Amino acid sequence: MNLETDDVRQNEGRTRELDAFDRKLLGLLVEDATRSYAELGEQVGLSAPAVHERVKRLKRTGAIHQTAALINPIAVQKTLLAFVHVDTAGWGKTPELLGIAKYPEVEEIHSVAGDTCMLLKVRTKDSRALEGLLARIYDVPGVIKTRSYVVLSTHMERPVQPAITTEWPAPRLPSQR
Amino acid sequence: MNLETDDVRQNEGRTRELDAFDRKLLGLLVEDATRSYAELGEQVGLSAPAVHERVKRLKRTGAIHQTAALINPIAVQKTLLAFVHVDTAGWGKTPELLGIAKYPEVEEIHSVAGDTCMLLKVRTKDSRALEGLLARIYDVPGVIKTRSYVVLSTHMERPVQPAITTEWPAPRLPSQR
DNA sequence: CATATTGGCCGAATCTTATTCGGTCACAAG
DNA sequence: CTTGTGACCGAATAAGATTCGGCCAATATG
Numbered sequence: 001m002n003l004e005t006d007d008v009r010q011n012e013g014r015t016r017e018l019d020a021f022d023r024k025l026l027g028l029l030v031e032d033a034t035r036s037y038a039e040l041g042e043q044v045g046l047s048a049p050a051v052h053e054r055v056k057r058l059k060r061t062g063a064i065h066q067t068a069a070l071i072n073p074i075a076v077q078k079t080l081l082a083f084v085h086v087d088t089a090g091w092g093k094t095p096e097l098l099g100i101a102k103y104p105e106v107e108e109i110h111s112v113a114g115d116t117c118m119l120l121k122v123r124t125k126d127s128r129a130l131e132g133l134l135a136r137i138y139d140v141p142g143v144i145k146t147r148s149y150v151v152l153s154t155h156m157e158r159p160v161q162p163a164i165t166t167e168w169p170a171p172r173l174p175s176q177r
Numbered sequence: 178m179n180l181e182t183d184d185v186r187q188n189e190g191r192t193r194e195l196d197a198f199d200r201k202l203l204g205l206l207v208e209d210a211t212r213s214y215a216e217l218g219e220q221v222g223l224s225a226p227a228v229h230e231r232v233k234r235l236k237r238t239g240a241i242h243q244t245a246a247l248i249n250p251i252a253v254q255k256t257l258l259a260f261v262h263v264d265t266a267g268w269g270k271t272p273e274l275l276g277i278a279k280y281p282e283v284e285e286i287h288s289v290a291g292d293t294c295m296l297l298k299v300r301t302k303d304s305r306a307l308e309g310l311l312a313r314i315y316d317v318p319g320v321i322k323t324r325s326y327v328v329l330s331t332h333m334e335r336p337v338q339p340a341i342t343t344e345w346p347a348p349r350l351p352s353q354r
Numbered sequence: 355c356a357t358a359t360t361g362g363c364c365g366a367a368t369c370t371t372a373t374t375c376g377g378t379c380a381c382a383a384g
Numbered sequence: 385c386t387t388g389t390g391a392c393c394g395a396a397t398a399a400g401a402t403t404c405g406g407c408c409a410a411t412a413t414g
Contacts (some may be wrong), residue, residue, distance in 0.1 A: 001225045029246035034257035047364050063252035068336050074337045075240035101333050104340035109332040132345030139349050155286040156278050159245050163281035168309025172316050224393055
């Protein structure tokens with residue numbers, strides 16, 4: 001592969017408004033990133049080189065930040081999914097807490113508004129492993145308590161979708177209740 | 178592309194234990210699914226055709242269920258991320274509630290143990306859109322109330338990792354606290 | 355108004371990579 | 385011991401990615 005080719009990472013800042021073609025391409029690629037440029041072109045009505053050019057730009061500008069294989073948690077022995085709310089004394093966004101990112105069972109770490117400080121999405125082999133992870137979380141200075149929501153079943157889980165609902169249907173009126 | 182070629186979807190059931198090569202390949206592909214088979218082979222110590230064979234099997238057996246472009250929420254105008262806990266009267270897993278899956282801002286729907294019935298991960302354009310979505314959730318018969326945790330900042334967010342922590346370091350002993 | 359300049363598209367090469375195809379080897383069952 | 389079976393490899397082939405030159409429209413420029 002040539003150097004200078006496909007250099008992602010440059011011009012991260014550009015956000016030159018996505019047009020209809022870009023949106024469609026994003027939709028198709030989120031669904032299946034293995035499609036050929038020829039097929040993509042056919043779907044959106046462009047030639048393969050034109051699609052290639054656009055996809056390259058989407059990557060360059062960061063609209064697409066990664067192309068990943070999504071794996072089945074069961075296949076890799078991660079049967080337990082849980083969301084852990086962490087209350088901390090003071091400002092929870094400490095390097096120590098972020099340090100738990102080193103464990104591959106931690107998938108997300110967010111600071112949230114509401115009665116908790118941090119929210120974690122974790123996926124472990126079993127409850128034993130969740131316990132091990134929670135123990136490590138409690139080790140972090142400033143952690144007051146945690147509340148874990150163990151997932152019983154997942155009805156849907158998908159990557160960020162490019163589509164946006166522009167018109168929210170009116171809720172049923174109170175009189176109709 | 179040939180028919181009969183690359184038919185994923187068959188033999189979903191097979192879970193013939195993943196070996197070290199498979200794990201390494203999964204790790205590499207989760208990180209970047211655009212790598213060539215030659216490069217993958219170099220990394221794990223196999224020839225390109227051998228890698229191809231294994232990756233095909235990983236897809237066939239469902240260990241890899243999708244290859245997706247992961248997109249930057251900001252690029253598609255989805256600035257607001259929130260986790261919504263939904264309390265329902267009775268068993269919340271109704272078709273009506275699952276019906277909200279049709280909105281592209283809904284990324285996850287789980288049934289959870291704990292004081293709530295369902296947990297949603299949603300990503301919207303702004304708080305206005307979150308309101309619109311919540312209105313639709315309240316429309317579902319049986320929904321008692323919701324609690325939303327709005328994300329202020331995301332410190333980490335990544336796909337399912339194949340690695341597993343086998344030995345959890347011992348927590349600090351109480352005497353050391 | 356005439357004319358550069360730019361950006362984006364296309365078809366036609368070209369080159370890289372995926373995929374297929376024997377053939378070999380190790381291991382296990384008969 | 386012989387026969388399968390599964391997985392590997394190198395080489396050959398096919399498919400797809402990437403590059404290239406030219407074209408065209410929209411927009412600046414003199």
